[in-house]
Amino acid sequence: MNVSTTLSLAGSALVRNTLRSLLTTLGVVIGVGAVVIMHAMGQGATELVTGEIQNLGSNMLVIIPGGDSRAAFGSALLSAPLFRHADLEAIRRECDAVRYVSASNSLMVRAVAGEKNRLTTLFGTTPEHYATRDFHAALGRLLNEEDERQAAKVCLIGETVRRELFGAGNPLGAELRLSHLTCKVVGALVSKGVSTFGTDQDDLVFMPSTTFARRLLGDDRLGMIMISAVSEARTDEAREQVTSLLRQRRRIRQGDDDNFAVRDLREVQALLGKVTGVLTSLLAGVAAISLVVGGIGIMNIMLVSVTERTREIGLRLAVGARPRDILQQFLIESVLLSSVGGLIGLVFGISGAYLVSRGMHIPYSVSPEACTVAFSFAVLVGVLFGVVPARKASKLHPIAALRYE
Amino acid sequence: MTSASEEVAAGGAPLLRFHEVSKIYGEGEARVHALRDVSFEVHKGEFVVIMGSSGSGKSTAMNVLGCLDVPSSGQYLIEGVAANELSANVLAKLRNIRFGFVFQGFNLLPRTSALDNAQLPLIYAGMRASERAIRAKKALAEVGLAGREGSMPNQLSGGQQQRVAIARALVNSPEVLLADEPTGNLDTKTSHEIMHLLTDLNHTLGLTIVMVTHEPDVAKYGSRLITFRDGRIESDRQQVPL
Secondary structure: OOHHHHHHHHHHHHHHOHHHHHHHHHHHHHHHHHHHHHHHHHHHHHHHHHHHHHHHOOOEEEEEEOOOOOOOOOOOOOOOOOEEHHHHHHHHHHOOOEEEEEEEEEEEEEEEEOOEEEEEEEEEEOOHHHHHOOOOEEEEOOOOHHHHHHOOOEEEEOHHHHHHHHOOOOOOOOEEEEOOEEEEEEEEEOOOOEOOOOOEOOOEEEEEHHHHHHHHHOOOEEOEEEEEEOOHHHHHHHHHHHHHHHHHHOOOOOOOOOOEEEEEHHHHHHHHHHHHHHHHHHHHHHHHHHHHHHHHHHHHHHHHHHHHOHHHHHHHHHOOOOHHHHHHHHHHHHHHHHHHHHHHHHHHHHHHHHHHHHHHOOOOOOOHHHHHHHHHHHHHHHHHHHHHHHHHHHOOOHHHHHHOO | OHHHHHHHHOOOOOOEEEEEEEEEEOOHHHOEEEEEEEEEEEOOOOEEEEEEOOOOOHHHHHHHHOOOOOOOEEEEEEOOEEOOOOOHHHHHHHHHHOEEEEOOOOOOOOOOOHHHHHOHHHHHOOOOHHHHHHHHHHHHHHOOOOOOOOOOHHHOOHHHHHHHHHHHHHOOOOOEEEEEOOOOOOOHHHHHHHHHHHHHHHHHOOOEEEEEOOOHHHHOOOOEEEEEEOOEEEEEEEOOOO
16 A cells, blocks of 8 residues: 555545544644744744844943842942943043943933923933944934033933924924923934833933933932943953953952943843743743643544544455554554644744734744744654554454444 | 365365364353364355354354454465465455455445445555556446446445445455355345346356355355354255356
8 A cells, every 4th residue: 555545545534524633633733833933932032132232232341330240230239339420531531442431320200391291211321322322313413522511401302202292393492301400302313113122212311421410310420331342353352441440440459359240242142042042942842742732632533533443444454454554544644633733733823923023023033943843743743642543453353343333 | 065076186276275174262261162173165166155043153254264364273275375374464465365355234434435435455455546446447337336436325225335345345356255144234125136246246257255144045046055053064065046
């Protein structure tokens, strides 16, 4: 008995019970679909984060207060001394491997324009910040060195703030009250959209870091300094220069630990990669369980089918089928069941991944490898769970099977 | 009985031969002797009818004849070759090419066309689909079912279903047709039609037929009548077929 005959035999046996066959494959459909969707989501999120980090520039370093470099961002922020504007000036002056130095401090404030207001995040930043973070002016101008030197009462608004407070009107030159300080709007930013983690990157207001420190807080301390190395190759050099400069300025003795940390964005990227990796494998585990459950469903229905068709098996044996032919027939039936389930699962998975990527604003990324692996697993499930019923069928005695009522 | 000894004398081995065949089912207390030292021969072209009450061993004899079962002791020879110790695969092949089976309950595959039912043995003979269809069509025409190739079993009468089963038995051109109560589920008129068909096949194709029945009317169609009782042959005689 050749393969095409066996396939068509198995196919017609399954078509005879269309509804039952489809229900049987449901477990495999869900398993394969889940694998594809989960993998696409993990992949999409990773791509997005990687893209954003590349946007920031891989030669960027973040300097934060706090000693333990192994701890997460922001730990020990409270106990360690913050940075001062003088530190910025010193880095600018003395570290030749550093191109940009920018500082950022933030505060949640209510921004009021006329009778409209909005709770938003106010950032006090140096002009270099716009270059390192890739911000561009859509209207007016960015904040510059002059604003910084004078601690000018000017601000730059994000797209969301512009839309909510000014609508169709022209924001340039308008007065915006931020906490107790009134600033003139000199520019509006090009929209950056929603980030990976769902934050609106346009819901913000910028003012010069000097204005923020002196006029708003009355304190020129900084929570974080961002520097950008001259080139990616000199990132490590920039890190060393900044570290030794800050140790010197903070009078840290030889052998003592730093009370600040210089972080590389690649470390952040690696951390995020790890998180998505763990998430992906967890979900893959869930999907694998679903595939096994699907396989048990197939085995169950194949056992029922063998019992139902005992007389048919007896007849086939009587007209010359070898036990091997019977085994093959039932094994191919179960593999066909799981393969059809796998194909339907792929269709659901691919379209589901598309919908999810649209809904969650992550890149659509279905990899052929994930589809191949998921489908192969489905076929494998069909083989593994088909063996027991098929062996049972092939071991039937022709007479006992023919007489079976 | 005469023809048998004549042929052996002439040097030709009989087509089928039981030599002191016994068949025992079960163990210990539940031991059942279905056949006790049964010996007989079937020659090419014979129409043998086996009769007997239930439990007489006639069905067991049929199963052994059809290679569906093997004897516990004694020998079953097909053209001189012992079938006793053949593997399951070789027995399957013998059933496929040497024997055609007809059952009381027809045993057609449900929701499967007459053509597909008739070509079933050819699938296991490894024949190509196009050739299978030609052969099955021819077999259906031989049993008077030309034009009904596409009919499903539930669209056919009992007699027609049994004809499909006979076409299936003939499709691989076997030497022996084994019929186990082929008219058991049919009315008298249809029974006689089926028996006429079998007699025709016996005459025109020279097909050897072994048939089990418990209806004396039907038994009259055979050229030889063997009667079983308690696992033994009670009588074995030639008769003039109806």
